[in-house]
Amino acid sequence: MIDKLEFLLALAREKHFGRAADACGVTQPTLSAGVKQLEDTFGVLLVNRGSRFQGFTAEGERVLDWARRIVGDARAMREEVHALRHGLAGRLRIAAIPTALAMVETLTTPYRARHPNVQFTVYSRTSIEILTELENLEIDAGLTYLDNEPLGRVTAVPLYNERYRLLVAADAPLGDRQSVTWREAAQVPLCLLTPDMQNRRIIEQLLRDTGIAPNITLESDSMVLLYSHVRTGRWASVMPARLATSLGLTESNKLRAIPIVEPEASHTIGLVAPAREPMTPLTAALVTEARRAAPLLVD
């Protein structure tokens, strides 16, 4: 039964019988039979088909909702019993928005010190992807904005406030300032994240609010790409203050991270985890770690 529900979850995220079957490690006919068996036991069609996957029926959506819960609980049960016996062990899947990636370390490092048998997989994702993957049990927790989009059924732990800095070479225009305005920042050529990232949309909105069309010379979905460009001192960027310092961008004194004011924008970043009661022990320990870390991070 539970494994059939997993088939349904896979189908929901792959929207394709073959790929869903692959993801579950079974062949396509097996997955088809599993779904059909669910439909038989409920006496209701769950999936709209017509030579290809066409989404779920109303009943299917409800079953899907239950499947998420039941499968999640079954996993949590396994994990908890294993933890009772062998201590915390396993793999924690975390996704973070690119600008928060450098902060993941503040959670994982103390976590691992406390629970050495836990392994981590960290994904770089957009804030929207984080929420849907959390919903679909593809990740255990996320690091994302808490104050923008509606979060859904999650537990949220605020970690820190993202404040923005203009990153420029010390000898470039504006490089000697104590603070710059968004209006001034909008006039410099910038390299930023791609527009599917919320950070980019936030910054771009702040720049546009000045009335000046910003000049975004280079964009990428990879922080490493931006990082390497900015490090040269020949590219300017806007990035969260905490990110610039944790990457050590200003240590050489070649670069300066200048506070951007008017307005002094700020967004809360925090840990999100499924609002399941109780959580899996691995996730619960991460939330504990976040609550521990939060007071050390707030500014």
Added chain:
Amino acid sequence: MIDKLEFLLALAREKHFGRAADACGVTQPTLSAGVKQLEDTFGVLLVNRGSRFQGFTAEGERVLDWARRIVGDARAMREEVHALRHGLAGRLRIAAIPTALAMVETLTTPYRARHPNVQFTVYSRTSIEILTELENLEIDAGLTYLDNEPLGRVTAVPLYNERYRLLVAADAPLGDRQSVTWREAAQVPLCLLTPDMQNRRIIEQLLRDTGIAPNITLESDSMVLLYSHVRTGRWASVMPARLATSLGLTESNKLRAIPIVEPEASHTIGLVAPAREPMTPLTAALVTEARRAAPLLVD
């Protein structure tokens, strides 16, 4: 998997492999194998055995907790999908303390008017039994005291306040009074419920608080037994006001239900259902009915 968890639930309430197997409609070796399979997948012993069932291990208790949740959710899922398709249908299992049995009607009658395809099974139980059977998914809802023992993980809807009346023949001693005190009531021979019932314990405590040892001439766990004795007019009893009226005990004017004062004791009776979110549609509809009925019942 889920069926194995049901085995575990059956074992928890029967405390006996053979009887649990019977309850599940399988043979004893099948149930034994099912439990062992759970133990294998978790890699942990769940049940302490030694030629007979000796309770669950710590891990077993945790698994049991999850099993209750998962099995409950699986049932709720089935029920909800069925309701989407065919409207509310099925059987609702309700347990009530004996003194509240006559009030069940105020919920079931309007419920059935709204959902004609729902059937009911109503059990007479002690307040403690109601809570454990609720926990073990043996019943869907209960009617019991809300303000005495800790209720556990349940949703509670207050329905009415139980106030006490001395039920006596009009021509018996005290039969002509507008009110009597507990002290006076303690001096009359009474027939009451057996001491495993909370109602009896409440009343007995109120009687004892007067300093006089009450004279409890007859006790029974059956309201019908008490009812038939009291109807003769030759036996006195203490019972909730609402019960006396809803059974029509005073309609013939042979009996009088006299308010007992000093103190004017009162206990809240209400509907309890498992605190599952969301509830099964059948249970949710009953809770709705209770919320609807409550304003009509409060005094």
Added chain:
DNA sequence: TCGCTTGATAGATAATTTCTATCAATCCGG
């Protein structure tokens, strides 16, 4: 010690799951 209760075990059988191979329907570009 004997008899009874309780749960485990063995072996046979039934049910189910899953696989490989193949098919039918649909879509899309020419």
Added chain:
DNA sequence: CCGGATTGATAGAAATTATCTATCAAGCGA
């Protein structure tokens, strides 16, 4: 309108799993 590609359903065989009956061994109580 055709032909290749894609997608999911279907058949049939093989493997796995579940369940049953029958029996056994341990422990408990008289």
